[in-house]
Amino acid sequence: MKTLFLISFAALAFASPAHAQPVAAQTAVSTAGLDLGTARGVRALDLRILHAASALCGTPSPADPRGRQDYDQCRADARATVAAERERLLANARSNAPVALAAGQ
Template structure:
């Protein structure tokens, strides 16, 4: 299994959600999510992957002023959607890698 297969994944999956932010603070366009040290066949490993994906989504989406309610709502939506897309793509990759296949299509 590729150790850093998610390196560019979040950049692709975050684009629609990230675009919804009206004035995002500078944020990275991609975040590497390392799989090293994670046993994805265990519940603990799945929780660790989810935690890493949530941190990466937060990095991708940036931040908004606490005084900006609209910005906070957009930020929350960006993080939720980015995590959902990345999680689905990660699980599809994990399932495919056990069968010796990998496919990633841009949305």
């Protein structure tokens, strides 16, 4: 039986990369439809996490190198925030232990 897992995380999003005003943001990443016991499923989860982090952090202006740095740091921070929950999900998938996770900040 498949269990639906949700990972919620908070990150800093830059409302305007030129101004780099941090604001709290939150989203959820679902593992529905993924087989986390396979490399393909893990890659798909990582891509979902990356897309969620990118959405949280906004879009930097190509003309603003500092904004791009802030954007890259924001994505790295968001992915680091969810790393422990990601590892827990993968460990549970390897052991076939169904669990429900809800983590957030």
